[in-house]
Amino acid sequence: MQKSFFAILSLVIIAGAYGIAFGVPEQVSQFWGASTTETASAPQPARTGRQGQGRATTVVLTPLEARAYTLVLRTVGSAVSLHRTEVTATDAGEVVETALHANQMVEKGDVLLRLDDRTQRLALEIAQANRDQAQATVTRYEGLRSNGSSIVTDVAFADARIALRLAEANVGLAEVALDDRTITAPISGQLGLSDVSVGDRVSSGDAIVTIDDSTSLLATFEVPERSIGLLSEGKRVFVSTPTYAGRIFEGEITAFDSRLDSVTRSATVEAEIDNPDGLLLAGMTFAIRMTEDTDALPVVPATAITWDRTGAGVWIVEEGRVRRVAVTIRYREGDQVWVESDAPLGAQIVAEGASKLREGAQVTDANARRGSDA
Structure with a gap:
């Protein structure tokens, strides 16, 4: 019992x-x-839905506002010097002089290495002597012809002039061959490591040293398909590296691929990064960030979103009663949600207490009640 x-x-x-x-x-x-x-004659208050007309639900209201959302793309890339070159030997020979000091700054035209050039110097002397002889012959023929002598025929004079031109060309070839024995810096920049030393013998095409002008770096990174809309030439990018924690370097996009990779579904992007102090080195790995603000969208607290069989929605208050309006969620950040909705801007929406509401329910604002109690 x-x-x-x-x-x-x-x-x-x-x-x-x-x-x-x-x-x-x-x-x-x-x-x-x-x-x-049957037992009471007093009229009873009418009920509306499941909430009861005579009793209002206390909720927290907030006006519907629109703000831009900042799209942020984070990716990883690596960089090379914007101006860089690998110096190679243009001829074969024995190294007799070097100025290859790693990390040394050089200017364009500075001598980096000399090869044994005795043979080339002798060849140049022979070519110069032949040129001088050809020039003397042409000069003598010209003097005879100017005096009215018929000894020098037109054919002989033409042959002498051709011989002079050939001799001058041979001198030019000999000078080029001699110049090739001296290897100079093709650009200004910083020397890399080199294992070439005096006494070594190099062949044509052998790598001598690298030169990097690191005042500007060229970063290469991948952008996924969903973020292609962020790409445009001249767009700013922000670069950081663990080597300099907390420091941000700026650059701008200079080029990007016209098609996506069929496997990764991403596009390759190149950006030029300013590096006037030379702190960043070619080959470093960078964290790259790009941002862009969207058009203004309605933004609501995450607690204002409710779900039913039709999807997401929010409750708006009209004349003290609530009406549910469907929304499409676009972005989330913390406790804020950016949505697309037909709800008018400035309308009062239920920010807290939305889960216990029904269509047409009567509500009161908790903030307004606190103000009246005070």
């Missing part, structure tokens, strides 16, 4: 709590109203 009493008492308490939170179900209220009509 005692157990039955506690069971009935528990059911009564649960039913009472349900009625306080959600109102009396319509079927019960109708039955209850029909039975009490």
Whole structure:
């Protein structure tokens, strides 16, 4: 008997709590109203939905505002010097002089290495002597012809002039061959490591040293398909590296691929990074960030979003009652959600307490109540 009493008492308490939170179900209220009509003549307040017209739900309201959302793309890339070259030997020979000091700054035209050039110097002397002889012959023929002598025929004079031109060309070839024995810096920059030393013999095309002009770096990175809209020439990028924690280097996009990689579904992008102090080195790995603000979109607290079979929505308040409006979620950041919706800007939306509402429910603003109590 005692157990039955506690069971009935528990059911009564649960039913009472349900009625306080959600109102009396319509079927019960109708039955209850029909039975009490016979015993009570006082009119009862009408019920609206499941909330009850006479009792308002306390919620927190906030106006619907629109703000731009900042799209942020983070990716990883590596960089090379914007101006760089690998110096190679243009001829074969023995190294007789070097100025290859790693990390040394050189200017364009500075001598880096000399090869044994004795043979080339002798060849140049022979070519110069032949040129001088050809020049003397032409000069003599010109003097005879100017004096009216018929000894020098037109054919002989033409042959002498051709011989002079050939001799001058041979001198030019000999000078080029001699110049090739001296290797100079093709650009200004910083020397890399080199294993070439005096006494070594190099062949044509052998690598001598690298030169990097690191005042500007060219970073290469991949951008996924979903972020292609962020790309444009001249767009700013922000670069960081663990080597200089907390420091941001700026650059701008100079080029990007016209098609996506069929495997990674991304586009290759190149950006020029200013490096006037030479802190960044070619080959470093960088964290790269790009940002862009979208058009203004309605933004709501995450607690304002509710879900049902139709999808996401928010509750807006009109004349003290709520109406659910569907929304499409575009972006999230922290406790803020950017959405697309037909709800008018400035409308009061339920920021807290939305989960316990029903269509047409009467609500009061908790903030307004606090103000009146104060």
